[in-house]
Amino acid sequence: MNHIPMRMNAPAIRPQKMTRRAMAKQQTREKVLQAARDLFIERGYEGATIRDIARAAGMSTGAVFASFADKNELFDAILNDDFAALLEPMQDAVVGAATAREALVGMFGAAYRAHAHQLPLILAALAASWTRTPEAERLRRESMRPIRALIMEILERGVERGELAPRFDLRLISEMVWDLFLAGYRPAAFDGASVENQTDKLADRIDVVLTAVKA
Amino acid sequence: MGVRETQKLETRRRVLEAARDLFNEIGYEETTIRAVAERAGVSVGSVFTTFASKADILSQVMDDRVEALYSELEHVARHMRGSVLDRLCSLFSIHYDFECRRVRLFLAHIAASFSPSLEATTIPYGRNQRFRGMIIDMLHEGQVKGEVRADADLDLILDTLMGAYAWNYRLAATGSADHVVMTGIMERQITLIFHGLMPR
Numbered sequence: 001m002n003h004i005p006m007r008m009n010a011p012a013i014r015p016q017k018m019t020r021r022a023m024a025k026q027q028t029r030e031k032v033l034q035a036a037r038d039l040f041i042e043r044g045y046e047g048a049t050i051r052d053i054a055r056a057a058g059m060s061t062g063a064v065f066a067s068f069a070d071k072n073e074l075f076d077a078i079l080n081d082d083f084a085a086l087l088e089p090m091q092d093a094v095v096g097a098a099t100a101r102e103a104l105v106g107m108f109g110a111a112y113r114a115h116a117h118q119l120p121l122i123l124a125a126l127a128a129s130w131t132r133t134p135e136a137e138r139l140r141r142e143s144m145r146p147i148r149a150l151i152m153e154i155l156e157r158g159v160e161r162g163e164l165a166p167r168f169d170l171r172l173i174s175e176m177v178w179d180l181f182l183a184g185y186r187p188a189a190f191d192g193a194s195v196e197n198q199t200d201k202l203a204d205r206i207d208v209v210l211t212a213v214k215a
Numbered sequence: 216m217g218v219r220e221t222q223k224l225e226t227r228r229r230v231l232e233a234a235r236d237l238f239n240e241i242g243y244e245e246t247t248i249r250a251v252a253e254r255a256g257v258s259v260g261s262v263f264t265t266f267a268s269k270a271d272i273l274s275q276v277m278d279d280r281v282e283a284l285y286s287e288l289e290h291v292a293r294h295m296r297g298s299v300l301d302r303l304c305s306l307f308s309i310h311y312d313f314e315c316r317r318v319r320l321f322l323a324h325i326a327a328s329f330s331p332s333l334e335a336t337t338i339p340y341g342r343n344q345r346f347r348g349m350i351i352d353m354l355h356e357g358q359v360k361g362e363v364r365a366d367a368d369l370d371l372i373l374d375t376l377m378g379a380y381a382w383n384y385r386l387a388a389t390g391s392a393d394h395v396v397m398t399g400i401m402e403r404q405i406t407l408i409f410h411g412l413m414p415r
Contacts, residue, residue, distance in 0.1 A: 046330075127329035130322045130388045131242070137389050172403055179382035180375065186329065204368075208375040212411030 029067045031057045037078050037121070045075060045124030072128070076136055079125045080143035086111050087146050094150065100158030104206055107150065108181045109199040112188070119189045126185060151177060168213045180205045227265050229255040235276045235320060243273060243323030270327055277324045284313055285345045292349050299357035300409050306349060307380055307405070308398040315394035318387050325384060347373060363412045372408065379404045 018026065035057035039048035050071055054061040068074040090107040097103035115122050132140070151174040158164035184202045187193040193201070233255035237246040248269060252259045266272045288309065295302045314321040350373055357363035363372075383400055386392035392400075 123329045127326045129385070130326040131244070132388065134389065168407070169403070172400075172407065176379055176404055176407075179385075180378045183378040183382060189329075204371055205375045205378065208371060208408060208411065210411075212407050212409075214411075 025067070028059070028063060031059070032064050032067055032074065033078055033081070036074050040075065040078065040121045040124060041118045042120070044120040045071075045128065050074075072136070075124070075128065076139060078121070080139060082121075083143050083147065086114055087150070089114055090147060090150060094154060097154075100154050100163055101203070101206060101210055103154040103157075104151070104177060105199060105203045107154075108184075108202055109195070111181070112184065112195050112198050112202075115185070116188070116195050119185070122185055123189050126182065148174065148178065162215055164210070164213050165215045173209060173213060176209050177206055180209070223265065226255075226257050226261050229257060230262055230265060230272065231276050231279060234272045235280075235317070238273065238276070238323050239317045239320040242319060243269075243327070270330065273324060273327055276320070281343060281346075284309075285343075285349075289345070289349065292353075299353050299360065299362045300405060303350065303353055303376075303405055304398075304402045306353070307401045308394075310346075310380070311383075311394040311397045311401070314384075315387060315397075322384065322388055325381070347377070350376060357412075361414060363409075364414050367412050372412065375408060376405065379408075 032053065036048065036053045039053055039056060042048075048071075050061055050064055053074070054064045057064070064074075068077065089110040093106035093110040094103045097106050129140070152170060155164065155170045155174055159166050159170070180202060184198050187201070188195070188198045230251060234246070234251045237251055237254060246269070248262055249259055251272070252262050255262075262272075266275070288306075292302075292306065295305060297305075351369055354363060354367075354369045354372055358365055358367070358369075363369075380401060383397045383404075386397055386400070387394075
């Protein structure tokens, strides 16, 4: 397994050479994504229409539809980018952590911090995640894969260090920890919990799970 | 009860039943108030005199559903046998079985619980106090019987269990599991958590 620093090099997304036309298309796409992101953060998913997004991006609704089939697809693209961008701060938070607990709390705390200013977007994402098409779900899982891998690495290292007992199902634990992390967004959005408060609560819940598997 | 009151209750009952079926059959987003009124055999106007919004209807559909379940469960829970761990597993199993009978309806309820326009009367899934009360009672009994450490923080255990319970429904959302699979996973999760709760 990898040791510090835990970093995975993202494959280059942009191809080497682009025709002028492909470049224009890419630019349109990015403009739409940025406008949509701003509007979703401001108004939530339901509150932003394709028409609003097109206007904010300074183009016609037809031009938006040339890049994205519908609002759902646009939304998914933003979220997948978002989680991809989270990986780096999460990895940074893990570097130097002395225990599995510290690493997990660090990486999730970094995510809560990064998302604190865009809670409406995250809430809309969580709402949408319950009624996904199989294809959208597959893409979403794909974009989360490096983050899930990071959790597994942390747990495996905990076992190597003799901190966690080797006889437990690490995948089950990693799924539980991930779900507890996601469950922590609702209090932030509805009860106005601060990032610190949100992170402390999660740390307590992670303790409940890790206590069970302590070596 | 006057004629008017009776009629109002009847409208309410019919609307809730029609909505429950439509939400489950074609989905919550896709269901219009007009369609609900049509199936219930009432006017669109009378739906709006009884309910504030579609979200309000969904919330009351869910409320009626669990109230009926809990009246039965609270009775059954007292007579359950076995260790606290086993009984907790049964309690969650009953929930998965019940909610998966109309799983699309339940997923809509979960999705709606993340909506910022949540009604004050809406109880998001996992926050039902009767459900939480039953679990706390079992955990407390576990302490009395020496199955759960005396210094365990029961509210924290409850929240952790509820988090696991609720998020396991994502397996239903992706169609990759039925209630039997979810119950199996929950059992492994509860067993794991209980491993850390044993008196040392």
